[in-house]
């Protein structure tokens with residue numbers, strides 16, 4: 001049996017930027033080539049969408065792409081067993097073409113009781129959603145069991161996985177699919193995984209995990225552990241420039257065949273760090289422009305899309321220079337029709353401490369004046385509102401700024417109470433007048 005493994009398409013990522021179609025182009029290619037290459041089952045390991053509640057424009061494109069496996073119209077595998085899932089959730093439509101089985105990722109996770117977008121796709125019959133359940137597919141005398149746990153908050157991952165405690169199906173090739181951080185494969189510094197490779201339940205033939213955006217092959221209990229990596233380039237970090245984007249084609253037979261298919265639609269991506277030592281702004285300007293020109297002369301893999309160039313500036317500035325004088329936007333604009341240039345200058349150091357202190361002082365002053373501006377705006381906009389003369393706007397505002405919201409609220413309650421009392425009095429008088 002041939003399976004395609006696709007992870008983290010993040011549809012709708014970078015919306016409103018020159019890269020807004022990238023996630024769709026790359027996901028469409030992954031799906032189209034999975035079909036071309038003869039995949040009989042497509043597994044998507046979560047984060048199909050970049051957000052929990054995608055915009056309509058994102059939905060429209062996603063639905064169009066996800067209808068392709070269904071539109072294929074032929075299905076060479078049979079769903080023969082459903083474990084721990086309500087069969088009513090599976091639309092008969094989803095088995096009319098190449099079946100797509102998907103997890104939801106952390107980007108799609110919603111509070112219990114609310115429908116996440118992967119469940120919505122399941123309702124439309126475009127895929128089958130797995131969360132703590134399993135499906136067994138059959139082709140001839142071969143059976144493949146897919147066991148899936150969609151994303152859960154990292155701190156509960158290990159506990160929830162052991163509570164689910166999935167068991168391999170006898171006589172089948174067993175796949176366990178997750179969307180979590182695992183051990184050293186941590187996605188960001190803010191996440192502490194509770195799950196370690198050794199926590200994965202034993203006895204499965206293949207372990208799969210989404211969430212990690214760069215492709216990686218490892219092993220768990222002596223069997224392959226595959227992170228296909230995202231099809232979309234969500235982070236402009238070094239590892240993303242080194243490891244190409246793609247998906248896996250898995251052939252389950254006498255032996256396990258694993259083939260990584262690189263996406264042709266991915267933009268060329270250059271990640272460059274430039275280190276300066278006491279450089280002036282004009283020196284940096286010149287060096288960065290020269291670097292971009294140099295990168296643009298390099299041979300291209302994908303010449304249908306302008307390449308993405310991320311330059312990270314490191315080192316120190318000249319004493320008299322200030323980081324804010326370096327206009328990275330101007331350089332990006334200058335190359336806009338040939339490349340997407342993203343320059344990071346946050347790590348460029350100003351050597352003079354005195355200057356830093358001055359900057360902090362300025363920021364503080366700016367903040368104070370911002371408060372004052374906000375105050376004036378608030379006063380102005382409340383001037384015409386009814387009863388506002390009853391409130392001391394300025395003192396309310398200072399309470400809010402000082403994080404004393406409770407006191408501010410009490411003040412408001414007092415005023416409202418007196419207003420209600422006055423109204424009631426008036427009503428009483430009116431009523432008295434009528435009778």
Ligand SMILES: [Mn+2]
Pocket residue numbers: 008046047105107211212230
């Ligand atoms: Mn992701």
